[in-house]
Amino acid sequence: MTVQIERPPSGTADVRKGDDGAPGRPGPRAVPRAGALAPYLLLLPACAATVLLLGWPLLKDFLLSFQNLNMTQLIQHVTEWNGIDNYQEALTSEDFWRVTLRSILFTAVNVVLIMVLGTLVGLLLARLGRRMRVTLMIGLVLAWAMPVIAATTVYQWLFAQRFGVVNWVLDRLGWHAMADYSWTSSQMSTFFVIVVLIVWQSIPFVAINLYAATTTIPAELYEAAALDGAGAWRSFTTVTLPFLRPFLYATTFLEIIWVFKAFVQVFAINGGGPDRLTEILPVYAYVEGVGNQHYGMGAAIAVLTILILLGLTAHYLRIVLKQEEDEL
Structure with missing residues (x-):
């Protein structure tokens, strides 16, 4: 059937008519x-x-962040603007830059451990049978769904000095000096507990994401690689890894954000102690703002924390985009 198009008057929609003169489907402007x-x-x-x-x-x-606000001004409802004094004081403070470096190193260590262990668990899920896979996934989901404060409380009990399970197990294994060891008495041991807690909470997200990504890989590719004589490692590097790379990039990006702002775990374990040696930027902003009742300074540090996080993520995204362009 041929179609005749009649041009309607200005301001009306195009109408298509068939050979029988019946009105057809309205044109694009009739949407x-x-x-x-x-x-x-x-x-x-x-x-x-x-x-x-x-x-x-x-x-x-x-x-x-542009105000000089302490408890006196807060009670009297007085607004005292001080310009960029808070930013100048923060940026010229050695403590701020020391905490910033500590935060970056803390984030890097956690993200590397999370991505490596999470990827291995995700690949393990793809290899397991149905029953074992469902059992492991239930455990991962339960660990992932546990509230942060509840998980932190459990870890405080596990690493308690006198009645902690970890000290009891180490003592039974022959490390008798660990029987009454205080895990929150030094910087490194406190960070160890915090890192274990954060990695334990974050692995399920990475593992489940990576397992879901492996289900999208066509089985024919593995069959073709096997026919070419590829072993397990070569199949992983030539088939699995190219498909997983976008998921790894996106997951790493999210983990950088989540770990960098891990306030609850650090503060709940030991309040940033001992001697403020485990403070990262979110905890540092809270202690300076609320703890020292210098709310303007705390707000300025919070703004600087956001800017630093944006800078880190922008640098990471630039690296990722450059790698994708090189692959093309």
């Missing part, structure tokens, strides 16, 4: 305007919630 706006209307509640719950507190924190 309702409400349909074109539907995606934006659906996004509006999420955008409004983001602005309300994140944008407004961020704006208040930014304004507070």
Whole structure:
């Protein structure tokens, strides 16, 4: 059937007619305007919630960073603006840069351990039988779903000095000097407990993500690699890894953000101690702001923390994009 197109008068939609003269399907300009706006209307509640719950507190924190606000001004409802004095004091402080370096190293160690161990567990899930896979996934989900404070409380009990399970096991194994060892008495031992806690909580997310990614790899590729004489390692590097690379990039990006702002674990284990030697930037901002009642300084450190995190993630994304361009 041939189609004749009649050009309508200006301001009306195109109408297509068939040989029998019956009106056909309306042209592109007949699409309702409400349909074109539907995606934006659906996004509006999420955008409004983001602005309300994140944008407004961020704006208040930014304004507070330019104020000299302590308990006296807070009680008297006095606003005392001091310009960029808080930022100058923070950026010229050795403590700030020491904590910044500590935070970056802390994030790097955790992310490397999380990605390596999480990837190995994810590949293990792909190799296990159905029953063992379901059992392991249930354990991973339970560890992942445990509230942070609850998990931190459990680890405080495990590493307790007098009645901790870890000290008891080490004593039974022959390390009798560890029977009453205080894991929170030194910087390195405290960091060890925190790293174990964070890695334990984060492995399930990486493992389940990687396992889901392995299910998208066609089995024909492994068969072709086997016919070419590829062993297990070569099959992993030539078949598995190229498919997993986008998931590894995205997961690493998320882990950098989550570990860098790990306030609860660090503060709940020992409050940033001993002697403030395990403070990372979020804890440092809280102690300086709320603990020392210098709220403007705490807000300035929080803003600088956000900027440092944005810089780290931007640098990571640039590396990832460059690698993808080189592969193309």
